[in-house]
Amino acid sequence: MAEMMPLLLFITLFAMLMFGFPVAFTLGGVSLIFGYFTFGMDFFNLLPLRIWGVMTNYVMIAVPLFVFMGVMLEKSGLAEELLETMALLFGRVRGGLAISVVVVGALLAASTGIVGATVVTMGLLSLPTMIKRGYSPEVATGTICSAGTLGQIIPPSIVLVLLGSILGVSIGDMFMGAVLPGFMLVGLYFIWIMTVALFRPKAAPAMPAEELAGFTGWAMIARLLRAFLPPFALILCVLGSIFKGIASPTEAAAVGAFGATFLTAVQGKFKYKTLLAVMKETTALTSMVFTILVGATAFGLVFRGMDGDVYLRELIVGSNLSPYTFLAVVMLVVFIAGFFIDFIEITFIIVPVVAPIFQHMGIDLLWIGILLAMNLQTSFLTPPFGFALFFLKGVAPSNVTTAHIYKGIIPFIIIQLVALTIVILFPEMVTWLPGVMTAN
Amino acid sequence: MKFFIIISNFADRVNSAVGYLTSWITTLLVVVVSYDVFTRYVLKNSSVAVQELEWHLFALIFLLGAGYTLKLDNHVRVDVLYSRFTPKAKALVNLVGSLVFLLPFCVLVIKTSVPFIINSYHFHEVSPDPGGLPNRWMLKSVISIGFGLLFLQGLALASRSLLTLAGSRQEDNNG
Amino acid sequence: APNVHAKTKTYKWKMVTTWPPHFPVLGEGADDLAKWITEMSDGRLKVSVYGAGELVPAMQAFDAVSQGMVEMGHASSYYWAGKSPATQFFSAVPFGMNAQQLNSWIYQGGGQALWDELYAQFNLKPFLSGNTGVQMGGWFNKEIKSLDDIKGLKMRIPGLGGKVIAKAGGTVVLSAGGEVYTNLERGVIDATEWVGPYHDYKMGFYKVAKFYYYPGWHEAGSSTELFVNKSKFESLPADLKAIVESACARANISMLTHFESQNNKYLQKLVNEHHVKLKKFPDDVIEKFRTLSAEVIGEIVEKDPMSKKVYESYSAFKKDITQWAKLSEATFYDMNK
Numbered sequence: 001m002a003e004m005m006p007l008l009l010f011i012t013l014f015a016m017l018m019f020g021f022p023v024a025f026t027l028g029g030v031s032l033i034f035g036y037f038t039f040g041m042d043f044f045n046l047l048p049l050r051i052w053g054v055m056t057n058y059v060m061i062a063v064p065l066f067v068f069m070g071v072m073l074e075k076s077g078l079a080e081e082l083l084e085t086m087a088l089l090f091g092r093v094r095g096g097l098a099i100s101v102v103v104v105g106a107l108l109a110a111s112t113g114i115v116g117a118t119v120v121t122m123g124l125l126s127l128p129t130m131i132k133r134g135y136s137p138e139v140a141t142g143t144i145c146s147a148g149t150l151g152q153i154i155p156p157s158i159v160l161v162l163l164g165s166i167l168g169v170s171i172g173d174m175f176m177g178a179v180l181p182g183f184m185l186v187g188l189y190f191i192w193i194m195t196v197a198l199f200r201p202k203a204a205p206a207m208p209a210e211e212l213a214g215f216t217g218w219a220m221i222a223r224l225l226r227a228f229l230p231p232f233a234l235i236l237c238v239l240g241s242i243f244k245g246i247a248s249p250t251e252a253a254a255v256g257a258f259g260a261t262f263l264t265a266v267q268g269k270f271k272y273k274t275l276l277a278v279m280k281e282t283t284a285l286t287s288m289v290f291t292i293l294v295g296a297t298a299f300g301l302v303f304r305g306m307d308g309d310v311y312l313r314e315l316i317v318g319s320n321l322s323p324y325t326f327l328a329v330v331m332l333v334v335f336i337a338g339f340f341i342d343f344i345e346i347t348f349i350i351v352p353v354v355a356p357i358f359q360h361m362g363i364d365l366l367w368i369g370i371l372l373a374m375n376l377q378t379s380f381l382t383p384p385f386g387f388a389l390f391f392l393k394g395v396a397p398s399n400v401t402t403a404h405i406y407k408g409i410i411p412f413i414i415i416q417l418v419a420l421t422i423v424i425l426f427p428e429m430v431t432w433l434p435g436v437m438t439a440n
Numbered sequence: 441m442k443f444f445i446i447i448s449n450f451a452d453r454v455n456s457a458v459g460y461l462t463s464w465i466t467t468l469l470v471v472v473v474s475y476d477v478f479t480r481y482v483l484k485n486s487s488v489a490v491q492e493l494e495w496h497l498f499a500l501i502f503l504l505g506a507g508y509t510l511k512l513d514n515h516v517r518v519d520v521l522y523s524r525f526t527p528k529a530k531a532l533v534n535l536v537g538s539l540v541f542l543l544p545f546c547v548l549v550i551k552t553s554v555p556f557i558i559n560s561y562h563f564h565e566v567s568p569d570p571g572g573l574p575n576r577w578m579l580k581s582v583i584s585i586g587f588g589l590l591f592l593q594g595l596a597l598a599s600r601s602l603l604t605l606a607g608s609r610q611e612d613n614n615g
Numbered sequence: 616a617p618n619v620h621a622k623t624k625t626y627k628w629k630m631v632t633t634w635p636p637h638f639p640v641l642g643e644g645a646d647d648l649a650k651w652i653t654e655m656s657d658g659r660l661k662v663s664v665y666g667a668g669e670l671v672p673a674m675q676a677f678d679a680v681s682q683g684m685v686e687m688g689h690a691s692s693y694y695w696a697g698k699s700p701a702t703q704f705f706s707a708v709p710f711g712m713n714a715q716q717l718n719s720w721i722y723q724g725g726g727q728a729l730w731d732e733l734y735a736q737f738n739l740k741p742f743l744s745g746n747t748g749v750q751m752g753g754w755f756n757k758e759i760k761s762l763d764d765i766k767g768l769k770m771r772i773p774g775l776g777g778k779v780i781a782k783a784g785g786t787v788v789l790s791a792g793g794e795v796y797t798n799l800e801r802g803v804i805d806a807t808e809w810v811g812p813y814h815d816y817k818m819g820f821y822k823v824a825k826f827y828y829y830p831g832w833h834e835a836g837s838s839t840e841l842f843v844n845k846s847k848f849e850s851l852p853a854d855l856k857a858i859v860e861s862a863c864a865r866a867n868i869s870m871l872t873h874f875e876s877q878n879n880k881y882l883q884k885l886v887n888e889h890h891v892k893l894k895k896f897p898d899d900v901i902e903k904f905r906t907l908s909a910e911v912i913g914e915i916v917e918k919d920p921m922s923k924k925v926y927e928s929y930s931a932f933k934k935d936i937t938q939w940a941k942l943s944e945a946t947f948y949d950m951n952k
């Protein structure tokens with residue numbers, strides 16, 4: 001019976017989420033009820049300590065700051081002009097706008113490594129424009145969510161650091177090893193978007209010819225200078241300063257927020273009303289993201305309290321299989337666990353147990369680390385509990401529903417699985433670059 | 441019935457005011473981090489207290505903003521089915537959800553965080569880093585305050601849902 | 616009188632730690648300790664270990680045990696400087712005692728009684744559970760030729776060492792453990808302190824930093840601790856109490872020898888295979904650090920009576936044992952070239 005409790009917990013949570021009561025509170029409430037009936041109230045005294053952990057996680061300060069920048073660019077109309085101009089630039093190609101979203105997403109991902117910040121910022125900046133330009137909500141949301149999670153695999157990333165330290169693999173090697181798989185994912189996203197554009201042109205349209213016609217010569221240059229350059233330069237400065245090591249993501253985000261406000265003022269669009277709207281939306285979005293994390297931390301506590309971690313481990317270790325079958329089982333368990341549990345919990349529960357077994361089998365732990373990272377990245381995308389999906393829903397216009405987001409993400413989950421398979425078949429994707437770097 | 445209307449309006453007013461004040465903290469956060477960047481890179485010094493102030497402000501934003509965010513109905517829902525529900529069905533989900541999930545969870549967080557805060561106060565807990573901020577109990581208290589505000593707004597959500605179900609309220613703009 | 620019931624009763628206890636799960640040496644030290652307690656008690660006291668974040672975040676281990684939510688914690692006592700500044704003397708203070716000296720003070724020189732007194736306020740019972748040995752000064756991307764090079768140096772160095780660096784004109788940057796590597800690589804920080812060659816090698820800092828400085832003036836031998844909820848510890852039968860204490864002593868020597876036996880192998884690897892530039896802090900820099908450290912400790916002692924009490928015992932013992940060490944060990948090292 002006790003073994004069934006964690007499973008029952010998942011099923012209940014899944015069912016309850018479907019009723020549509022806010023995710024954060026459903027997580028918290030389901031956890032409370034299950035915890036109360038399995039191990040009583042005392043264990044919950046650990047809850048404020050875990051909430052304090054969310055409060056003191058200062059890597060996350062970047063989230064409200066990026067959100068502030070994003071909302072400011074959005075409310076001042078700068079974001080729309082930026083994206084519109086980009087769409088015109090790439091507009092000759094069908095799906096051009098989606099491709100530019102992936103590029104910006106990959107850049108933002110690479111510089112922040114924080115899924116919440118990337119998805120929310122990208123959602124604010126690009127979703128309304130994509131919809132307005134006739135993209136189907138499914139294609140638009142799928143693109144943004146998956147581009148937003150690239151931060152988990154493109155270094156630097158919290159997942160890679162965490163995995164490296166638990167596996168005992170150098171973090172530098174983890175970063176190097178993730179570069180090619182990360183680029184491959186970006187490439188696969190491109191291919192998918194172009195395929196959609198080719199076969200379902202209505203889902204990822206090009207710009208109308210008459211609009212493009214006006215976009216030549218001096219008119220184009222003028223528009224580029226006015227609408228495109230200032231915000232583009234701002235974003236480039238923010239990302240560039242992170243890359244060049246001038247600033248940490250948090251610091252760069254603050255400068256970005258400051259710069260966005262400055263640009264708004266320069267363009268004569270700064271009003272008290274705008275500032276107030278930006279501040280209020282930043283508060284609400286930040287609160288939305290972190291209240292979910294508080295709910296998730298209660299869920300994680302209860303999952304452990306009922307020894308769910310122990311059963312999950314036994315499931316893997318008890319299988320007693322050949323190396324490749326073992327790998328397959330581990331990947332499957334991580335993939336399925338990813339539907340329900342936060343990636344940090346999965347890392348802590350599963351990785352310490354399987355790492356020594358892989359090592360004993362003589363399998364390269366760096367390769368395992370990257371496979372796990374890709375798998376965990378996917379967990380941000382898998383319904384019902386993919387954080388990226390929630391975060392995007394939080395900023396989406398009301399005509400974009402959860403159903404659109406769930407449908408739109410399916411092809412990208414398949415892409416993730418294809419990429420995972422490629423890396424399983426060709427471990428060189430991971431090991432080649434760190435090898436070259438060490439040789440130099 | 442009157443009681444439910446009064447409590448809902450009271451919760452709205454409190455959380456609107458708190459939300460307004462909290463939203464200024466976002467600007468303050470931008471200013472404080474920008475100031476830290478300026479002193480670190482231009483003046484070549486930086487204080488631990490300012491760095492700690494940054495995550496103090498961050499924590500204030502999401503905890504104090506939780507009730508306000510509920511008032512705006514901005515806490516994410518899985519709305520695959522919910523978006524197709526009738527207003528009465530939505531009200532039922534919100535009533536049951538508030539009574540079974542939200543309100544008990546708030547009580548749980550408040551109840552468990554009180555000894556955590558008292559302990560910190562009792563031992564005059566300060567930052568472990570030299571030059572860091574004192575009075576850790578104050579920030580810890582914000583857990584209780586934030587979930588108290590959320591509880592209040594949860595009462596409003598439950599009350600309004602009840603009124604909708606009772607038919608005395610056709611428009612439910614809070615769910 | 617022997618309690619028959621207590622002898623047959625089995626206990627299932629949880630140990631929370633401040634280390635990531637199975638973290639090299641330090642986290643492994645916690646794993647070993649739990650295993651030994653379980654083995655030595657023949658399973659009557661079964662201890663399971665939870666890494667940082669598994670049950671509670673790293674820095675919440677103290678509260679969790681103090682309030683009795685879990686029974687044991689594994690950490691380093693200077694993490695709790697915010698609870699009471701006196702905790703720092705039981706792990707490491709700048710220009711403090713090394714492992715052998717700290718062990719002598721705590722086991723034989725009255726240190727344990729003071730530690731017990733300090734932790735009793737929090738309903739905790741502390742034990743030594745490991746030591747890193749003499750640490751390194753840290754990884755630097757800026758060469759330190761004189762005190763001027765400390766000015767404006769952005770360094771991740773927590774605790775009292777950080778205060779000293781700040782007083783010397785440096786900029787102390789708070790940086791989460793997982794971010795240190797990236798921040799050093801990108802130049803968000805110019806330097807970081809860590810542990811010693813064996814542990815630092817595993818973190819891969821040699822890939823992102825040029826210079827490896829010694830000595831670890833700020834941590835001459837940082838101990839780790841096991842703290843047990845005092846009420847729960849006292850409820851144990853006498854033999855289990857003795858088992859906990861003995862297992863800690865074993866863990867203490869085991870961790871120290873683990874570090875000591877590996878450090879030079881990895882130092883040579885760093886220098887010969889990865890061409891790390893090994894550097895010693897200039898004499899005037901060390902001299903300045905020493906003066907500032909005395910100031911920093913003086914400020915703490917002045918403000919906090921308990922710190923004063925602990926420091927008096929600590930410094931008297933240090934003075935005494937150093938006199939002997941200079942005559943015995945220092946001469947021995949010189950002789951044994």
Ligand code: NA
Pocket residue numbers: 338339340341378379380381382383384385386387
């Ligand atoms: Na998921």
Ligand code: NA
Pocket residue numbers: 750808809810834
């Ligand atoms: Na150290």
